[in-house]
Amino acid sequence: MSLWRSRAYERPMALRGGTVFKDKAKLSFDFVPETLLHRDAQLQRLQSLFRPLLDAGASSTAFLHGPVGTGKTHLSRRFATDLGRAAPEKGKAAEYVLVNCRQRMGDDSVLLAILKKFDERFPDRGFSIPEKLQTLRGQLERHKVHLIVILDEADALLKKSGPQLVYTFTRWGEEGGRSTVSLLLISQKADALDKLDAAARSTFRRGNEVDFPRYTRKELWDIARYRADLAFHPATVPDEVIDLVADLAAEDGDARRAIEILLYAGLAADDENAGEVGAEHVRGAKGEVHPTHVEDRLKGLDVTRKLVLLAVARKARKKTYVTTGEAEEAYAIACEEFGEKKRGHTQFWKYLKELDALGLIEAKLSGEGVVGKTTMISLPEVPAKPLAQLIETSLRPRSAAK
């Protein structure tokens, strides 16, 4: 970026408060862009799958799958929001609720999240699953609204609770009553639905699948440019910088990574009062960004679960597989370190199983070579060291964090 462009066409740094950002929130993970570039085919498929809903009020289903950061969650939000807006023109009313099944453990908790959409004060405890379903029916009939349930990271729910809830939603109309529900399942795994029984799976025939391939470098370039233009002051992020961001994100075709790199690079530029983002800021940012959005997942864990995960991460720094005994030992030390009450063995075991269901750890019974049955734990996604650091930071009070 030449000097005259950034200085002559831009307001002076001082007037902008010294920051390269126009609107940092446009890079936050919950900002849903107006359009998702290079996803027209997927959007059109969804629209055609849901045409019966607008035309005749009929339920639909879809299964969205593809690797990390390929726009599944945000495209489904965009689609459902737009559908909700278009419905009144056809004399219909449709609303959606998106539940992340990794942050919500099991059928009961997923249902609770759906109910809270209609009644924020619906009590956390005291209602069985059938009672909750009954309440939901009542609410939908009262509001005369078609509900689109989006189960994001649905594989976590299927692993934890089995196919029952998915089955219930796909058969909603057959249970009587006048309310209607459509279902959108999302997973990184193309085989996520194998866990469904034949009856539920038949609803998710091949025809309902929407595939999200990894983004190419060229597509990531366009996405990074688009998001940078929304978030940064004009002429503070030159095309050469976008080139580099696209190169880095193209390693796994992940748009989230491109956006996170942009954010961290911008922060680094501001730290130096540089006035524009340079290649060095991007290179530095690369190291800060984790390929999977672990931070999001950690947010859903309470202190005890974080300590259990921390114990596994610390042990896993030295070896690939950690035994339960070793993990529990490290857990006791971590409890002491952070001044938390240590839970008993049975509880510890329960937490391990939960973390397994959430996909944060992988626990399996030992194979050959080890006497007796031992559970071997490994970290499927994130390297042990950054994971341990992230948890430690999140457990320490802000001031001591860095």
Ligand SMILES: Nc1ncnc2c1ncn2[C@@H]1O[C@H](COP(=O)(O)OP(=O)(O)OP(=O)(O)O)[C@@H](O)[C@H]1O
């Ligand atoms: N085509 C696009 N145009 C603009 N922004 C995009 C596009 N695709 C993805 N993004 C952005 O990239 C980030 C990741 O997208 P999203 O969360 O939808 O991915 P995902 O497929 O659900 O990933 P995961 O499987 O990890 O949950 C979001 O911030 C999203 O807004």
Ligand SMILES: [Mg+2]
């Ligand atoms: Mg997602």
